[in-house]
Amino acid sequence: MRIAMIGTGYVGLVSGVCFSDFGHDVVCVDKDPNKITRLENGEVPIYEPGLDDLMNKNVEAGRLRFTGSLEKALDGADAVFIAVGTPTRRGDGHADLSYVMAAAEEIARLASDYIVVVTKSTVPVGTNRKVRETIAAANPDLDFDVASNPEFLREGAAIDDFMRPDRVVVGVESERAGTVMSEIYRPLFLRDFPIVTTDLESAEMIKYAANAFLAAKITFVNEIAALCERVGADVKEVSKGIGLDGRIGNKFLHAGPGYGGSCFPKDTRALARTGQEFGVPMQITEAVIKVNDETKRRMVEKLVDLCDGSFNGKTVAVLGVTFKPNTDDMRDAPSLTVVPAMVGGGAKVRVVDPQGKREGEHLLPGVTWCEDPYEAAEQADLIVVLTEWNQFRALDLGRLKDTMRTPRMADLRNIYTAKDAEQAGFLAYDSVGRVPMSSSGS
Numbered sequence: 001m002r003i004a005m006i007g008t009g010y011v012g013l014v015s016g017v018c019f020s021d022f023g024h025d026v027v028c029v030d031k032d033p034n035k036i037t038r039l040e041n042g043e044v045p046i047y048e049p050g051l052d053d054l055m056n057k058n059v060e061a062g063r064l065r066f067t068g069s070l071e072k073a074l075d076g077a078d079a080v081f082i083a084v085g086t087p088t089r090r091g092d093g094h095a096d097l098s099y100v101m102a103a104a105e106e107i108a109r110l111a112s113d114y115i116v117v118v119t120k121s122t123v124p125v126g127t128n129r130k131v132r133e134t135i136a137a138a139n140p141d142l143d144f145d146v147a148s149n150p151e152f153l154r155e156g157a158a159i160d161d162f163m164r165p166d167r168v169v170v171g172v173e174s175e176r177a178g179t180v181m182s183e184i185y186r187p188l189f190l191r192d193f194p195i196v197t198t199d200l201e202s203a204e205m206i207k208y209a210a211n212a213f214l215a216a217k218i219t220f221v222n223e224i225a226a227l228c229e230r231v232g233a234d235v236k237e238v239s240k241g242i243g244l245d246g247r248i249g250n251k252f253l254h255a256g257p258g259y260g261g262s263c264f265p266k267d268t269r270a271l272a273r274t275g276q277e278f279g280v281p282m283q284i285t286e287a288v289i290k291v292n293d294e295t296k297r298r299m300v301e302k303l304v305d306l307c308d309g310s311f312n313g314k315t316v317a318v319l320g321v322t323f324k325p326n327t328d329d330m331r332d333a334p335s336l337t338v339v340p341a342m343v344g345g346g347a348k349v350r351v352v353d354p355q356g357k358r359e360g361e362h363l364l365p366g367v368t369w370c371e372d373p374y375e376a377a378e379q380a381d382l383i384v385v386l387t388e389w390n391q392f393r394a395l396d397l398g399r400l401k402d403t404m405r406t407p408r409m410a411d412l413r414n415i416y417t418a419k420d421a422e423q424a425g426f427l428a429y430d431s432v433g434r435v436p437m438s439s440s441g442s
Contacts, residue, residue: 001025001184004073004080006103008035008066010046010158010262010329011120011151012083017055018162020064022187027065027073039066047328047355050159071110078180080107081149082131083120086266093269095124104131108138116180118147122207122267124274128171128200145177148200150207155261156326167194171203208274211267212285217252218259219288222295225255225433235433236414255433257334257386257412258295260323265292265332296337299412302430303342306382306408311345315405317376318349320387321356321364328355330363334412335386339364350376354389379405388413397424 001024005016008030020026030036035045042059044052058064067073074080084099100121107117117135119128132146148171153161168185172178178197182189189195196206225235235255243250259265268289275282307314321335322328330336335356342349349367353360357369370376373392377383377400385392393415401407401424408428409421418437421429429437 001079001180002077003027003184004029004070004077005083006070006073006080006107007083007085007121008039008045009083009085010048010155011153012081013039013044013046013055014048014051014153014158014162015081015083015120015151017051017058017064018159019184020058020061021054021163022184023063024184025063026058027067027077029067029070029073031068033068036066036068047326048158049156049326054159070106074107074111074115076113077115079116079118079147079184080111081118081120082107083151086121086123086270088266088269093273095122095266095270097123097127097130100127100131101134104134105138108135108142111139111142111144114143114176116145116147116177118149118181120149120151122150122263122270123148123204124208124270125201125204127204145172145174145180146200147172147177147181148203149181150203152207152210155329156324165193167196169196169198169203169206171198171200173200208267208271211263212271212282212288214252215259215264215268215292216284216288218254218256218264219291219295221253221255222258222432223291226295226298228433229435232435233433234435238433255414257299257338257432258292260332260334260336261327262329262331265289296334299334299338299410299432300341302412303338303382303384303410304345306410306428306430307347311342311347313346314342314381315348315350315379316342317370317373317380317383318351318367319353319373319376319383319385319392320389321351321353321360322387325387325389328358330356330359333387335360336363338384338386339367343367350380352376353387354391356387374399374403378403381406382408382410384410385413385415388415397421397426401425 003019003024003026005012005028008028016026016028038045042056082100082103084103086095089096128146128148150169170181221239228235239253242248243253268285272282272285323333343366350370351367352370352373407426409426411431414431418429421437
């Protein structure tokens with residue numbers, strides 16, 4: 001199959017590369033000439049493990065190309081995927097569909113033969129019908145179909161998610177469009193991965209419902225964690241105990257500083273807004289958003305307590321600022337709440353993150369970037385584990401303690417234990433959903 005992919009951001013580039021690895025002829029399109037130049041030179045503009053090797057392999061095989069011209073990409077294409085950004089619109093919480101609609105209008109102007117227009121971007125229910133209306137109005141003579149094909153890619157594991165998905169969701173209205181989509185995903189169908197074929201609205205809703213449910217699981221366990229701290233329970237044991245129930249499952253039950261990233265914050269807000277518009281309030285989702293914001297603020301309170309009630313004059317080492325490990329994505333990361341609060345309170349903040357500096361340098365003004373946790377901890381009053389990169393999972397706590405002015409740790413990912421910190425000689429240790437060392441009689 002011949003595929004045009006509009007957008008070389010996270011979703012578009014990963015999808016385009018993986019489709020080419022299926023054996024399809026893929027042309028990725030982007031309006032940013034600098035990005036196209038970098039891609040043509042073999043440079044991946046995002047951090048995703050394994051993506052650079054897979055991309056270059058398929059470029060060399062002649063199955064993958066990059067261009068700034070949608071007209072060239074559409075020449076002979078069976079399908080064109082819209083994989084542009086849908087950020088939260090300022091003021092009302094809805095998804096900004098301007099990039100999606102602009103792409104639809106451009107497709108209408110440039111396409112000539114039958115084509116399936118596939119929305120890969122995450123869009124509210126009803127968007128694909130608007131895409132159809134937009135294309136039909138701009139080019140009444142064009143023979144086309146619209147399909148909804150939401151993505152379910154986890155940053156840091158996107159290639160595996162694409163190649164071995166839990167499911168592929170395809171919303172179509174015609175048998176002809178269904179045939180094209182079946183051919184595109186034929187390699188997965190032959191390997192018995194589930195393909196869910198449904199209508200446009202259901203496909204759109206599946207994406208939002210899935211992300212809202214996962215966000216709810218994270219937020220639920222974080223709320224339970226707050227109660228665990230008060231009653232003396234251990235949230236890790238509680239999570240294990242409830243996760244063994246097959247109806248609940250053990251995924252997304254890890255207490256921490258709140259969810260962030262490119263999907264959950266944006267999609268929960270968009271779902272809540274859609275519910276308001278249709279007179280069906282998404283009360284659980286709205287509560288999830290509220291509790292998640294409160295969770296991030298609660299982390300700041302923990303850090304203030306560990307700093308004797310004030311950040312002023314303290315030196316703090318922060319380990320990890322991306323919203324999760326194995327990505328450079330800073331969107332809605334807990335660090336964007338926690339770090340500015342410390343800087344604003346008068347702390348000197350040193351940051352270590354394997355991939356976060358590129359975005360973090362302008363998102364986190366006033367911090368000092370370090371290459372090494374031990375360097376960052378030198379003469380520090382507090383060390384904060386904020387993102388659970390593998391590099392931070394086996395630190396020499398004794399060495400850290402020896403370099404710090406007042407050895408205290410806030411382990412917001414529950415990597416270590418109070419016993420670990422006590423044995424290393426720390427004066428105080430706090431985590432999420434467990435009794436802090438300073439309150440346990442240690």
